[in-house]
Amino acid sequence: MRTSPRPHPLVQAQRQCGFRYEVLRYGPANGFVPEPVDLRVLATPRDAIRVLRVQLRSSHVLGLAPHEAGRALHWAEQGGWVHALGALHRGEDCGFTLMLRKxxxxxxxxxxxxYLSLSAPPPPPHGPAHAHPYGPAHSPAPGVPATPLRP
Known part of the structure; x- marks a missing residue:
């Protein structure tokens, strides 16, 4: 008796929204070609601005001139970020640039x-009530003695 195989669940694609967070460094040594420092996709505008503010607060280690360090702290602490958050909520880009030395x-x-988020199908159920979708199981049924495989 021939039976058709059970249909396998397909990979599901879900349309999702997020925020691409990117940090690039430019320098004369590489002809001002962007060098990636950080790249991530964050779920909400608030998450993106939070990461940006944290990085700006710690940007003094980048070798900033005092004026640029002051600009970074002012933007992160005194509300400059509020306009960026509003822009993201409106679907617009936002950013911040600091001049380093040299x-x-x-x-x-x-x-x-x-973007599309792909989810794998759930694994097939195992057990005596369900047949394995990829063929018969290699272990014998309960109560049946195992027979060795012959070459």
């Missing part, structure tokens, strides 16, 4: 994006 600079950029 002509180098670093740029934070956040932009809304839509």
């Amino acid at each position: 002509g180098r600079h670093i740029e934070w950029h956040v932009r809304p994006l839509t």
Whole structure:
């Protein structure tokens, strides 16, 4: 008796929204070609701005001039970030750039994006009530003695 195989669940694609968070460093040594420092996709505008603020607060280790360090702290602590948060909620990009020493600079950029999230199908159920979808099991049924495989 021939039976058709059970249909396998398909991979499901879900459309999701997020925020691409990117930090790039530019320098004369590489012809001002962007060098990636950080790249992630965050779920909400608040998450993206939170990460940006934390990185700006610790940016003094980047070798900033005092004026640029003051700009970074002012933006992160005194409300400059509020306008960026509003822009992300409106679906607009936002960013912040700091000048480093010797002509180098670093740029934070956040932009809304839509992407597909793929989820794998659940594993097939195992047990005596369910047949394995990829063929018969290699272990004998309960109560049946095992027979060795012959070459």
